[in-house]
Amino acid sequence: MSLQTSTLHHIAQLARLRIEPEHEAAMAAEMSAVLGLFEQLAKAPVDALEPLSHPGDPTLRLRADTVTELDARDDFERIAPSMMGGYYLVPKVIE
Amino acid sequence: MLATIGLEVHVQLQTHSKIFSGAATAYGAEPNAQACAVDLGMPGTLPVMNAEAVRLAIRLGLALGSTIAPRSVFARKNYFYPDLPKGYQISQFEAPILIGGGVDIRVGDTEKRIALTRAHLEEDAGKSVHDAFHRDSGIDLNRAGTPLLEIVSEPVIESATEAVAYLKALHTLVRWLGVSDGNMQEGSFRCDANVSVRRPGESLGTRAEIKNVNSFRFVEKAIDYEIERQIRLIESGGKVVQETRLYDAQRDETRSMRGKESAHDYRYFPDPDLPPLVLDAALIAAERDALPELPDARRQRYQSALGLTAYDATQLTQDRALSEAFEAVIAASGAPAKLCANWVLSEWQGALNAANLSIEQSPLSAARLGGLVARVHDGSLSSKMAKQAFEAMFAGTESADDVIARLGLKQVSDSGALGAHVDAVISEHPAQVAQFRAGNEKLLAFFVGQIMKRTQGQANPAQVTVLLRERLQ
Numbered sequence: 238m239s240l241q242t243s244t245l246h247h248i249a250q251l252a253r254l255r256i257e258p259e260h261e262a263a264m265a266a267e268m269s270a271v272l273g274l275f276e277q278l279a280k281a282p283v284d285a286l287e288p289l290s291h292p293g294d295p296t297l298r299l300r301a302d303t304v305t306e307l308d309a310r311d312d313f314e315r316i317a318p319s320m321m322g323g324y325y326l327v328p329k330v331i332e
Numbered sequence: 333m334l335a336t337i338g339l340e341v342h343v344q345l346q347t348h349s350k351i352f353s354g355a356a357t358a359y360g361a362e363p364n365a366q367a368c369a370v371d372l373g374m375p376g377t378l379p380v381m382n383a384e385a386v387r388l389a390i391r392l393g394l395a396l397g398s399t400i401a402p403r404s405v406f407a408r409k410n411y412f413y414p415d416l417p418k419g420y421q422i423s424q425f426e427a428p429i430l431i432g433g434g435v436d437i438r439v440g441d442t443e444k445r446i447a448l449t450r451a452h453l454e455e456d457a458g459k460s461v462h463d464a465f466h467r468d469s470g471i472d473l474n475r476a477g478t479p480l481l482e483i484v485s486e487p488v489i490e491s492a493t494e495a496v497a498y499l500k501a502l503h504t505l506v507r508w509l510g511v512s513d514g515n516m517q518e519g520s521f522r523c524d525a526n527v528s529v530r531r532p533g534e535s536l537g538t539r540a541e542i543k544n545v546n547s548f549r550f551v552e553k554a555i556d557y558e559i560e561r562q563i564r565l566i567e568s569g570g571k572v573v574q575e576t577r578l579y580d581a582q583r584d585e586t587r588s589m590r591g592k593e594s595a596h597d598y599r600y601f602p603d604p605d606l607p608p609l610v611l612d613a614a615l616i617a618a619e620r621d622a623l624p625e626l627p628d629a630r631r632q633r634y635q636s637a638l639g640l641t642a643y644d645a646t647q648l649t650q651d652r653a654l655s656e657a658f659e660a661v662i663a664a665s666g667a668p669a670k671l672c673a674n675w676v677l678s679e680w681q682g683a684l685n686a687a688n689l690s691i692e693q694s695p696l697s698a699a700r701l702g703g704l705v706a707r708v709h710d711g712s713l714s715s716k717m718a719k720q721a722f723e724a725m726f727a728g729t730e731s732a733d734d735v736i737a738r739l740g741l742k743q744v745s746d747s748g749a750l751g752a753h754v755d756a757v758i759s760e761h762p763a764q765v766a767q768f769r770a771g772n773e774k775l776l777a778f779f780v781g782q783i784m785k786r787t788q789g790q791a792n793p794a795q796v797t798v799l800l801r802e803r804l805q
Contacts, residue, residue, distance in 0.1 A: 251599075253412045296608060298381070299382070304349045310365050313364070321468075321470065322470070323365070324472055326471070328467075
């Protein structure tokens with residue numbers, strides 16, 4: 238399967254990745270190869286099988302509603318790239 | 333043109349800790365003081381589901397008549413935004429916890445059931461602060477991971493008025509059940525509205541989604557504005573486009589936020605960190621047994637068993653604490669429900685509103701108010717005296733009888749004592765007596781007034797009227 242440039246742009250946008258125009262062709266080829274593997278998988282005969290999202294049939298364990306995590310902001314601040322007044326700072330993004 | 337509205341309501345569940353972590357959910361903490369490694373999306377951390385969030389969802393589902401799914405699945409909803417550090421929100425997609433159900437609403441005299449599609453559990457995102465920092469956005473992740481139940485209605489709401497009635501009924505219910513504090517200013521109850529219009533006979537029109545409106549008044553205005561905008565657009569030959577719009581309360585208009593082409597492509601898939609949520613029938617049965625009388629049932633009981641008007645019954649069942657206080661006043665006073673309802677809804681609510689207090693914060697207890705209503709009922713107090721006593725009681729801690737004794741508020745109902753005043757007033761005003769006997773009925777009020785003056789307002793006016801009529805006929 239070969240990837241259209243428009244699809245490549247859409248995927249890049251969803252992943253918030255900037256792809257330089259000179260890399261687009263190589264990137265499209267690489268992604269097309271990955272999609273080819275999925276096409277191969279899609280050919281496997283699975284009609285008789287139930288969809289399986291959680292192998293082994295586990296069920297969710299619940300915990301009691303108690304506060305167990307104390308304020309560790311100072312610890313996180315030490316590894317945060319940028320912080321001010323208790324806020325983590327990121328480049329301005331307004332939707 | 334007909335309008336069709338579907339609502340998505342995000343209800344914040346009233347838990348102590350977050351849905352997937354042990355960090356606190358209390359509102360108003362210092363930024364990021366309640367955001368642990370799980371909420372920050374640190375590598376290597378894993379979510380562990382909060383049992384209380386599950387229980388609250390079941391409780392609401394039972395009250396809404398929804399099917400409680402014996403098995404539901406958490407999924408990852410993928411999108412990038414700085415206040416969502418993992419790059420995905422944990423939500424439920426194909427298999428939500430609640431399916432179907434409905435909310436009964438009344439608009440004027442018309443009753444209608446608003447059917448629900450589903451409700452699913454999910455985590456809230458954090459909060460971005462844009463204007464406090466020079467070139468950056470500040471991120472506060474205290475809200476990240478707060479448990480939410482998103483309740484999705486079918487597109488069966490036909491006006492802004494119906495939408496508000498639905499939201500108010502749902503808001504009453506979540507607070508009634510203790511599922512959420514419902515605080516709209518703090519974002520505990522928020523709403524997105526899908527609005528479309530069509531000509532009669534046509535299928536559903538293209539919808540626009542209005543995001544995050546958090547007051548009943550703004551929901552009504554935003555929907556009304558949006559319906560008008562779409563009708564104008566279509567009637568002038570235009571076409572409604574599928575898009576997300578934001579309501580601007582200051583300008584009272586909706587504005588396009590993003591169109592279909594830039595709509596999110598969430599790429600949902602089952603979250604491998606969280607196995608399916610399988611509910612034990614015994615847990616659901618226990619919740620069903622613990623369900624309190626619901627507001628609708630209680631409203632009907634107030635009308636049929638207690639003889640209250642529809643208006644009073646509705647007012648008293650807006651809030652569970654208020655309704656329970658009303659019943660405590662009846663129990664403490666032994667007075668008729670109507671008299672108790674009047675005191676609770678007018679004097680007590682009025683005083684609480686004036687002092688900006690909730691019923692839970694009331695300095696006057698239902699038991700003390702009941703003591704006062706008992707004295708009104710047995711005729712010890714006139715309504716004027718009772719109001720005076722109420723004011724003293726609201727400001728202090730005394731019982732009704734103590735206030736009555738201290739202020740000397742006993743109403744005189746003894747016909748011997750009142751008879752002497754009646755006789756005196758009749759002999760002092762021969763001219764008015766003659767006019768009354770000649771047919772001027774209005775003068776009765778004059779005589780009552782004179783007697784109230786002589787007794788400094790302590791005479792029982794009903795008793796005085798009877799005595800006056802006896803002697804003047």
